[in-house]
Amino acid sequence: MEIQAAPPAHQAPLSPSPHLLPPIFQSDTAPPQMITQGAEALLYRTTYLLPTLPCALKYRPSKPYRHPILDARLTKHRILSEARVLVKCRREGVPVPAVYAVDEREGWVMLEWVEGEVVRVKVNEWLRRRKELGVAEGVEEEVLKGLMGRIGRAIGRMHGGGGLCMGDLTTSNLMLRPKREDTVNGEGSRNAGDEVLGGEIVLIDFGLASQSSADEDRAVDLYVLERAFGSTHPRAEGLFSELLGAYGTSFKGANVVLKKLEEVRMRGRKRSMLG
Amino acid sequence: MALLETIHLEHLPTTPIHISLYRNVKNAPFLQQQLLAGNTDFEYAFIDASVIVSRIHVLSAAYRAINALHSHRLRSRNVHSEIVFSLSPNNNIAESFRRFGITATTENLLVVKVGGGREEVKRHLEGAVEGEAVGGMLDVGKVRKVYKLNSGGGGGKKGLGNGVVNEEEERRELEVFVLGAMALRGASN
Structure with a gap:
Protein backbone atom coordinates (compact mmCIF):
# COMPACT_ATOMS: atom_id res chain seq x y z
CA MET A 1 0.00 0.00 0.00
CA GLU A 2 2.97 2.27 0.60
CA ILE A 3 3.59 2.89 -3.01
CA GLN A 4 0.89 2.13 -5.46
CA ALA A 5 2.94 3.12 -8.44
CA ALA A 6 4.31 0.43 -10.70
CA PRO A 7 6.58 -2.01 -8.89
CA PRO A 8 10.18 -2.28 -10.07
CA ALA A 9 10.48 -3.93 -13.44
CA HIS A 10 12.30 -6.99 -12.18
CA GLN A 11 9.34 -7.99 -10.02
CA ALA A 12 6.32 -9.53 -11.61
CA PRO A 13 3.36 -7.52 -10.36
CA LEU A 14 0.53 -9.33 -8.57
CA SER A 15 2.03 -12.75 -9.12
CA PRO A 16 0.64 -15.48 -6.85
CA SER A 17 2.17 -14.72 -3.50
CA PRO A 18 5.95 -14.80 -3.87
CA HIS A 19 6.25 -14.44 -0.12
CA LEU A 20 5.19 -17.01 2.38
CA LEU A 21 2.43 -15.67 4.58
CA PRO A 22 2.56 -16.12 8.37
CA PRO A 23 1.60 -19.65 9.54
CA ILE A 24 -1.92 -18.70 10.55
CA PHE A 25 -2.82 -17.94 6.94
CA GLN A 26 -1.05 -20.88 5.34
CA SER A 27 -3.75 -23.43 6.00
CA ASP A 28 -6.51 -21.32 4.48
CA THR A 29 -8.64 -23.06 1.92
CA ALA A 30 -9.18 -19.73 0.20
CA PRO A 31 -5.77 -18.10 0.53
CA PRO A 32 -5.56 -14.33 0.94
CA GLN A 33 -5.58 -12.63 -2.41
CA MET A 34 -2.78 -10.21 -3.15
CA ILE A 35 -3.95 -6.71 -3.99
CA THR A 36 -0.80 -4.68 -4.22
CA GLN A 37 2.78 -4.50 -3.15
CA GLY A 38 4.72 -1.58 -1.76
CA ALA A 39 8.33 -1.08 -0.83
CA GLU A 40 7.84 -2.54 2.64
CA ALA A 41 4.52 -4.25 2.82
CA LEU A 42 2.21 -6.54 0.90
CA LEU A 43 -1.51 -6.01 0.85
CA TYR A 44 -3.98 -8.87 0.69
CA ARG A 45 -7.70 -9.21 0.78
CA THR A 46 -9.05 -11.84 3.12
CA THR A 47 -11.72 -12.26 5.79
CA TYR A 48 -11.78 -11.60 9.51
CA LEU A 49 -13.50 -14.01 11.89
CA LEU A 50 -16.47 -14.69 9.64
CA PRO A 51 -16.62 -15.45 5.91
CA THR A 52 -18.94 -12.46 5.53
CA LEU A 53 -16.53 -9.87 6.92
CA PRO A 54 -13.91 -8.84 4.34
CA CYS A 55 -10.69 -7.31 5.58
CA ALA A 56 -7.36 -6.03 4.33
CA LEU A 57 -4.26 -7.85 5.51
CA LYS A 58 -1.14 -5.77 5.50
CA TYR A 59 1.90 -7.95 5.89
CA ARG A 60 5.47 -6.79 6.38
CA PRO A 61 7.65 -9.80 5.56
CA SER A 62 11.00 -10.03 7.28
CA LYS A 63 13.89 -8.68 5.29
CA PRO A 64 16.66 -11.24 4.88
CA TYR A 65 19.28 -8.53 4.39
CA ARG A 66 18.72 -7.08 7.84
CA HIS A 67 20.11 -8.40 11.08
CA PRO A 68 17.32 -10.55 12.60
CA ILE A 69 17.09 -8.57 15.84
CA LEU A 70 16.99 -5.25 14.07
CA VAL A 96 -9.81 5.80 8.15
CA PRO A 97 -10.14 2.01 8.07
CA ALA A 98 -10.73 0.32 11.43
CA VAL A 99 -8.06 -1.87 13.03
CA TYR A 100 -9.31 -5.43 13.54
CA ALA A 101 -6.26 -7.33 14.76
CA VAL A 102 -2.53 -6.86 15.13
CA ASP A 103 0.30 -9.36 15.37
CA GLU A 104 3.42 -7.28 15.63
CA ARG A 105 5.72 -10.26 16.01
CA GLU A 106 4.59 -11.93 12.82
CA GLY A 107 4.38 -8.53 11.16
CA TRP A 108 0.76 -8.28 10.10
CA VAL A 109 -2.23 -6.10 10.77
CA MET A 110 -5.82 -6.69 9.68
CA LEU A 111 -7.82 -3.64 8.72
CA GLU A 112 -11.35 -2.90 7.67
CA TRP A 113 -11.88 -3.48 3.97
CA VAL A 114 -12.71 -0.20 2.27
CA GLU A 115 -14.93 -0.54 -0.79
CA GLY A 116 -14.44 1.77 -3.73
CA GLU A 117 -11.42 3.04 -5.60
CA VAL A 118 -8.54 5.40 -4.99
CA VAL A 119 -9.12 9.03 -5.87
CA ARG A 120 -6.42 8.96 -8.56
CA VAL A 121 -8.33 6.38 -10.60
CA LYS A 122 -11.69 8.05 -10.08
CA VAL A 123 -10.48 11.50 -11.09
CA ASN A 124 -8.84 10.12 -14.20
CA GLU A 125 -12.01 8.27 -15.11
CA TRP A 126 -14.07 11.40 -14.67
CA LEU A 127 -11.67 13.51 -16.76
CA ARG A 128 -11.62 10.90 -19.51
CA ARG A 129 -15.41 10.66 -19.66
CA ARG A 130 -15.74 14.40 -19.92
CA LYS A 131 -13.23 14.51 -22.70
CA GLU A 132 -15.13 11.85 -24.60
CA LEU A 133 -18.32 13.87 -24.19
CA GLY A 134 -16.52 16.98 -25.38
CA VAL A 135 -17.08 19.06 -22.25
CA ALA A 136 -14.59 21.92 -22.23
CA GLU A 137 -12.22 22.42 -19.35
CA GLY A 138 -13.42 24.85 -16.73
CA VAL A 139 -17.06 24.12 -17.47
CA GLU A 140 -19.37 22.36 -15.03
CA GLU A 141 -16.62 21.47 -12.67
CA GLU A 142 -18.78 21.68 -9.56
CA VAL A 143 -18.50 17.95 -8.90
CA LEU A 144 -14.74 18.00 -8.95
CA LYS A 145 -14.77 21.11 -6.79
CA GLY A 146 -17.02 19.28 -4.38
CA LEU A 147 -14.57 16.39 -4.24
CA MET A 148 -11.67 18.74 -3.59
CA GLY A 149 -13.65 20.27 -0.75
CA ARG A 150 -14.31 16.89 0.83
CA ILE A 151 -10.64 15.98 0.60
CA GLY A 152 -9.66 19.28 2.19
CA ARG A 153 -12.02 18.78 5.09
CA ALA A 154 -10.88 15.17 5.65
CA ILE A 155 -7.24 16.29 5.82
CA GLY A 156 -8.25 19.14 8.08
CA ARG A 157 -9.87 16.73 10.47
CA MET A 158 -6.78 14.55 10.53
CA HIS A 159 -4.44 17.49 11.14
CA GLY A 160 -6.65 19.46 13.49
CA GLY A 161 -8.68 16.81 15.32
CA GLY A 162 -6.25 13.94 15.22
CA GLY A 163 -3.01 15.90 15.63
CA LEU A 164 -1.49 13.65 12.99
CA CYS A 165 0.40 14.01 9.75
CA MET A 166 0.23 11.45 7.02
CA GLY A 167 3.76 11.79 5.70
CA ASP A 168 2.80 10.46 2.29
CA LEU A 169 -0.35 12.16 1.10
CA THR A 170 -1.07 11.32 -2.51
CA THR A 171 -4.18 10.68 -4.57
CA SER A 172 -3.37 6.98 -4.31
CA ASN A 173 -3.70 7.13 -0.55
CA LEU A 174 -7.14 8.67 -0.65
CA MET A 175 -10.07 6.42 -1.36
CA LEU A 176 -13.62 7.14 -2.43
CA ARG A 177 -16.04 4.82 -0.69
CA PRO A 178 -19.40 4.77 -2.44
CA LYS A 179 -22.33 5.58 -0.21
CA ARG A 180 -24.55 2.59 0.33
CA GLU A 181 -27.48 4.02 -1.62
CA ASP A 182 -25.15 5.00 -4.48
CA THR A 183 -24.21 1.43 -5.08
CA VAL A 184 -27.88 0.52 -5.44
CA ASN A 185 -29.09 3.26 -7.76
CA GLY A 186 -25.93 5.09 -8.76
CA GLU A 187 -26.21 4.28 -12.45
CA GLY A 188 -28.30 6.13 -14.96
CA SER A 189 -27.07 9.63 -14.15
CA ARG A 190 -27.56 11.99 -17.05
CA ASN A 191 -24.39 14.10 -17.29
CA ALA A 192 -20.71 13.33 -17.78
CA GLY A 193 -20.62 10.55 -15.21
CA ASP A 194 -20.66 12.90 -12.25
CA GLU A 195 -21.54 10.07 -9.91
CA VAL A 196 -18.00 8.79 -10.43
CA LEU A 197 -16.78 11.35 -7.93
CA GLY A 198 -19.48 10.68 -5.35
CA GLY A 199 -18.87 8.97 -2.05
CA GLU A 200 -17.02 9.43 1.17
CA ILE A 201 -13.30 10.16 1.40
CA VAL A 202 -11.29 7.59 3.37
CA LEU A 203 -7.61 8.10 4.13
CA ILE A 204 -5.52 4.95 3.79
CA ASP A 205 -1.92 3.86 4.33
CA PHE A 206 -0.56 5.41 7.48
CA GLY A 207 2.75 3.58 7.20
CA LEU A 208 4.67 6.85 7.23
CA ALA A 209 2.32 8.81 9.49
CA SER A 210 3.49 10.55 12.62
CA GLN A 211 1.92 12.27 15.57
CA SER A 212 2.71 15.85 14.86
CA SER A 213 0.98 19.16 15.11
CA ALA A 214 3.86 21.18 13.67
CA ASP A 215 2.72 23.59 10.97
CA GLU A 216 5.77 22.60 8.96
CA ASP A 217 4.72 18.92 8.77
CA ARG A 218 1.15 19.83 7.97
CA ALA A 219 2.23 22.18 5.21
CA VAL A 220 4.48 19.48 3.77
CA ASP A 221 1.50 17.10 3.69
CA LEU A 222 -0.44 19.61 1.62
CA TYR A 223 2.56 20.36 -0.57
CA VAL A 224 3.14 16.70 -1.36
CA LEU A 225 -0.52 16.27 -2.28
CA GLU A 226 -0.41 19.38 -4.44
CA ARG A 227 2.57 18.02 -6.31
CA ALA A 228 0.84 14.66 -6.66
CA PHE A 229 -2.21 16.34 -8.16
CA GLY A 230 0.00 18.37 -10.45
CA SER A 231 1.79 15.35 -11.82
CA THR A 232 -1.05 12.84 -12.08
CA HIS A 233 -3.92 15.12 -13.03
CA PRO A 234 -2.50 18.32 -14.51
CA ARG A 235 -5.99 19.21 -15.68
CA ALA A 236 -7.29 19.15 -12.10
CA GLU A 237 -4.41 21.11 -10.64
CA GLY A 238 -6.17 24.43 -11.06
CA LEU A 239 -8.81 23.32 -8.61
CA PHE A 240 -6.37 22.66 -5.80
CA SER A 241 -7.32 26.03 -4.35
CA GLU A 242 -10.77 24.55 -3.64
CA LEU A 243 -9.10 21.94 -1.47
CA LEU A 244 -7.03 24.54 0.33
CA GLY A 245 -10.08 26.72 0.86
CA ALA A 246 -12.00 23.89 2.53
CA TYR A 247 -8.91 22.96 4.54
CA GLY A 248 -8.50 26.56 5.68
CA THR A 249 -11.87 26.60 7.41
CA SER A 250 -11.69 23.08 8.81
CA PHE A 251 -9.85 23.78 12.04
CA LYS A 252 -8.37 26.57 14.09
CA GLY A 253 -4.83 27.21 13.00
CA ALA A 254 -5.36 25.98 9.44
CA ASN A 255 -4.61 29.44 8.08
CA VAL A 256 -1.17 29.40 9.64
CA VAL A 257 -0.53 26.14 7.81
CA LEU A 258 -1.57 27.70 4.52
CA LYS A 259 0.91 30.54 5.10
CA LYS A 260 3.57 27.97 5.79
CA LEU A 261 2.63 26.16 2.59
CA GLU A 262 3.70 29.19 0.54
CA GLU A 263 7.06 29.03 2.24
CA VAL A 264 7.36 25.29 1.52
CA ARG A 265 6.46 25.86 -2.12
CA MET A 266 9.39 28.24 -2.44
CA ARG A 267 11.97 25.84 -1.14
CA GLY A 268 10.56 22.32 -1.51
CA ARG A 269 9.76 19.66 0.99
CA LYS A 270 13.07 19.28 2.76
CA ARG A 271 13.96 22.01 5.20
CA SER A 272 16.73 20.37 7.13
CA MET A 273 18.65 19.33 4.00
CA LEU A 274 19.49 16.11 5.81
CA GLY A 275 18.63 12.67 4.51
CA MET B 1 -30.16 -24.55 27.05
CA ALA B 2 -30.33 -25.44 23.43
CA LEU B 3 -28.70 -22.32 22.11
CA LEU B 4 -25.08 -23.34 21.93
CA GLU B 5 -23.47 -21.89 18.83
CA THR B 6 -20.44 -23.51 17.21
CA ILE B 7 -18.23 -21.36 15.01
CA HIS B 8 -15.15 -22.01 12.93
CA LEU B 9 -13.24 -18.76 12.74
CA GLU B 10 -11.53 -17.70 9.54
CA HIS B 11 -7.90 -18.82 9.35
CA LEU B 12 -8.48 -21.17 12.29
CA PRO B 13 -10.38 -24.01 10.63
CA THR B 14 -9.18 -26.74 12.98
CA THR B 15 -10.23 -24.99 16.18
CA PRO B 16 -13.99 -24.79 16.65
CA ILE B 17 -15.35 -22.55 19.38
CA HIS B 18 -18.62 -22.96 21.20
CA ILE B 19 -20.53 -19.97 22.51
CA SER B 20 -23.53 -19.70 24.71
CA LEU B 21 -25.29 -16.77 26.35
CA TYR B 22 -27.26 -16.85 29.62
CA ARG B 23 -29.55 -14.53 31.49
CA ASN B 24 -30.41 -14.56 35.21
CA VAL B 25 -27.56 -16.82 36.17
CA LYS B 26 -28.05 -18.04 39.73
CA ASN B 27 -24.82 -19.85 40.48
CA ALA B 28 -22.18 -17.29 39.46
CA PRO B 29 -20.27 -17.59 42.78
CA PHE B 30 -19.99 -21.33 42.27
CA LEU B 31 -18.75 -20.95 38.68
CA GLN B 32 -16.21 -18.34 39.72
CA GLN B 33 -14.96 -20.66 42.48
CA GLN B 34 -14.37 -23.43 39.95
CA LEU B 35 -12.15 -21.10 37.92
CA LEU B 36 -10.25 -19.88 40.98
CA ALA B 37 -9.76 -23.45 42.16
CA GLY B 38 -8.43 -24.45 38.75
CA ASN B 39 -11.05 -27.18 38.32
CA THR B 40 -10.14 -28.74 34.97
CA ASP B 41 -13.78 -29.69 34.29
CA PHE B 42 -14.49 -25.99 33.94
CA GLU B 43 -12.25 -25.02 31.09
CA TYR B 44 -14.38 -22.17 29.84
CA ALA B 45 -14.11 -18.46 29.34
CA PHE B 46 -16.87 -17.03 31.52
CA ILE B 47 -17.49 -13.46 30.37
CA ASP B 48 -19.72 -10.78 31.84
CA ALA B 49 -22.09 -10.31 28.90
CA SER B 50 -22.99 -6.71 29.75
CA VAL B 51 -19.70 -5.41 28.35
CA ILE B 52 -19.85 -7.27 25.05
CA VAL B 53 -20.79 -5.06 22.12
CA SER B 54 -21.36 -7.66 19.43
CA ARG B 55 -20.52 -11.10 18.15
CA ILE B 56 -17.49 -9.68 16.40
CA HIS B 57 -16.28 -8.28 19.71
CA VAL B 58 -16.17 -11.61 21.49
CA LEU B 59 -14.99 -13.52 18.42
CA SER B 60 -12.16 -11.03 18.12
CA ALA B 61 -11.02 -11.83 21.64
CA ALA B 62 -11.21 -15.55 20.92
CA TYR B 63 -9.23 -15.08 17.71
CA ARG B 64 -6.45 -13.26 19.47
CA ALA B 65 -6.31 -15.83 22.25
CA ILE B 66 -6.23 -18.82 19.89
CA ASN B 67 -3.57 -17.14 17.79
CA ALA B 68 -1.52 -16.66 20.96
CA LEU B 69 -2.08 -20.31 21.88
CA HIS B 70 -0.88 -21.60 18.52
CA SER B 71 2.23 -19.43 18.54
CA HIS B 72 3.01 -20.25 22.20
CA ARG B 73 2.51 -16.72 23.41
CA LEU B 74 -0.18 -17.13 26.05
CA ARG B 75 0.28 -14.62 28.82
CA SER B 76 -2.28 -16.00 31.20
CA ARG B 77 -2.97 -19.52 32.44
CA ASN B 78 -4.76 -21.03 29.46
CA VAL B 79 -6.55 -20.14 26.26
CA HIS B 80 -9.81 -19.50 28.10
CA SER B 81 -8.41 -17.03 30.57
CA GLU B 82 -6.56 -15.52 27.62
CA ILE B 83 -9.90 -14.82 25.92
CA VAL B 84 -11.02 -12.79 28.92
CA PHE B 85 -7.65 -11.06 29.06
CA SER B 86 -7.84 -10.35 25.31
CA LEU B 87 -10.89 -8.20 25.90
CA SER B 88 -8.88 -5.84 28.05
CA PRO B 89 -7.48 -2.56 26.77
CA ASN B 90 -4.57 -2.80 29.23
CA ASN B 91 -2.05 -5.31 30.54
CA ASN B 92 -3.40 -5.92 34.00
CA ILE B 93 -4.58 -9.53 33.98
CA ALA B 94 -6.29 -9.46 37.39
CA GLU B 95 -8.15 -6.31 36.47
CA SER B 96 -9.26 -7.79 33.16
CA PHE B 97 -10.81 -10.73 35.02
CA ARG B 98 -12.65 -8.36 37.35
CA ARG B 99 -14.02 -6.26 34.52
CA PHE B 100 -14.73 -8.77 31.81
CA GLY B 101 -14.80 -12.09 33.61
CA ILE B 102 -17.42 -13.65 35.80
CA THR B 103 -17.88 -12.19 39.29
CA ALA B 104 -20.02 -13.34 42.17
CA THR B 105 -22.73 -10.90 41.10
CA THR B 106 -22.75 -11.67 37.36
CA GLU B 107 -26.25 -12.36 36.06
CA ASN B 108 -25.65 -12.16 32.33
CA LEU B 109 -23.04 -14.64 31.29
CA LEU B 110 -21.36 -15.40 28.00
CA VAL B 111 -19.57 -18.73 27.86
CA VAL B 112 -16.86 -19.49 25.32
CA LYS B 113 -15.24 -22.88 24.94
CA VAL B 114 -12.32 -23.52 22.61
CA GLY B 115 -12.21 -26.96 21.06
CA GLY B 116 -13.96 -30.04 22.37
CA GLY B 117 -16.96 -31.89 21.00
CA ARG B 118 -20.13 -29.89 20.63
CA GLU B 119 -22.45 -32.39 22.29
CA GLU B 120 -20.08 -32.93 25.16
CA VAL B 121 -19.76 -29.21 25.84
CA LYS B 122 -23.48 -28.77 25.55
CA ARG B 123 -24.26 -31.52 28.01
CA HIS B 124 -21.76 -30.31 30.56
CA LEU B 125 -22.93 -26.71 30.40
CA GLU B 126 -26.55 -27.78 30.81
CA GLY B 127 -25.69 -29.25 34.15
CA ALA B 128 -23.24 -26.56 35.21
CA VAL B 129 -24.88 -23.20 34.55
CA GLU B 130 -28.15 -22.33 36.24
CA GLY B 131 -29.73 -19.68 34.04
CA GLU B 132 -31.78 -19.16 30.90
CA ALA B 133 -30.22 -18.87 27.47
CA VAL B 134 -29.81 -16.00 24.99
CA GLY B 135 -30.85 -12.40 24.35
CA GLY B 136 -29.03 -9.06 24.04
CA MET B 137 -27.80 -7.47 27.23
CA LEU B 138 -25.31 -4.77 26.35
CA ASP B 139 -24.66 -1.90 28.74
CA VAL B 140 -23.21 0.83 26.51
CA GLY B 141 -22.37 3.11 29.45
CA LYS B 142 -20.29 0.40 31.07
CA VAL B 143 -18.51 -0.34 27.80
CA ARG B 144 -17.61 3.31 27.30
CA LYS B 145 -16.29 3.43 30.84
CA VAL B 146 -14.08 0.34 30.74
CA TYR B 147 -12.66 1.24 27.32
CA LYS B 148 -12.22 4.87 28.38
CA LEU B 149 -14.20 6.22 25.45
CA ASN B 150 -15.53 9.22 27.36
CA SER B 151 -12.15 10.67 28.27
CA GLY B 152 -9.91 13.00 26.32
CA GLY B 153 -11.25 16.55 26.13
CA GLY B 154 -12.30 17.29 22.57
CA GLY B 155 -11.98 13.62 21.72
CA GLY B 156 -14.66 11.02 22.00
CA LYS B 157 -17.27 10.31 19.47
CA LYS B 158 -18.01 12.79 16.75
CA GLY B 159 -20.31 12.23 13.85
CA LEU B 160 -18.46 11.20 10.73
CA GLY B 161 -18.94 13.50 7.78
CA ASN B 162 -22.40 14.88 7.32
CA GLY B 163 -24.05 11.48 7.58
CA VAL B 164 -26.86 11.06 10.06
CA VAL B 165 -25.52 8.94 12.86
CA ASN B 166 -28.20 6.42 13.64
CA GLU B 167 -28.16 3.79 16.33
CA GLU B 168 -26.82 1.07 14.08
CA GLU B 169 -23.90 3.19 12.91
CA GLU B 170 -23.18 4.23 16.46
CA ARG B 171 -23.04 0.60 17.54
CA ARG B 172 -20.72 -0.08 14.63
CA GLU B 173 -18.41 2.78 15.65
CA LEU B 174 -18.40 1.58 19.24
CA GLU B 175 -17.40 -1.86 18.01
CA VAL B 176 -14.56 -0.37 15.98
CA PHE B 177 -13.16 1.60 18.95
CA VAL B 178 -13.30 -1.44 21.13
CA LEU B 179 -11.59 -3.69 18.59
CA GLY B 180 -8.84 -1.12 18.13
CA ALA B 181 -8.24 -0.78 21.85
CA MET B 182 -8.05 -4.57 22.20
CA ALA B 183 -5.74 -5.07 19.26
CA LEU B 184 -3.25 -2.52 20.52
CA ARG B 185 -3.08 -3.77 24.07
CA GLY B 186 0.14 -5.35 25.20
CA ALA B 187 2.33 -3.66 22.69
CA SER B 188 5.31 -1.89 24.13
CA ASN B 189 7.72 0.22 22.09
Missing part, protein backbone atom coordinates in the same frame (compact mmCIF):
# COMPACT_ATOMS: atom_id res chain seq x y z
CA ASP A 71 14.51 -6.66 11.56
CA ALA A 72 12.13 -7.79 14.28
CA ARG A 73 12.33 -4.45 16.05
CA LEU A 74 11.73 -2.38 12.96
CA THR A 75 8.79 -4.51 11.83
CA LYS A 76 7.22 -4.40 15.27
CA HIS A 77 7.69 -0.67 15.56
CA ARG A 78 6.22 0.08 12.15
CA ILE A 79 3.23 -2.22 12.51
CA LEU A 80 2.39 -0.77 15.90
CA SER A 81 2.85 2.86 15.01
CA GLU A 82 0.56 2.51 12.03
CA ALA A 83 -2.08 0.69 14.07
CA ARG A 84 -1.92 3.27 16.86
CA VAL A 85 -2.31 6.14 14.44
CA LEU A 86 -5.34 4.50 12.83
CA VAL A 87 -7.03 3.86 16.16
CA LYS A 88 -6.40 7.44 17.21
CA CYS A 89 -7.79 8.78 13.92
CA ARG A 90 -10.91 6.70 14.28
CA ARG A 91 -11.47 8.03 17.80
CA GLU A 92 -11.22 11.57 16.54
CA GLY A 93 -13.67 11.02 13.73
CA VAL A 94 -11.09 11.02 10.93
CA PRO A 95 -12.33 8.68 8.18
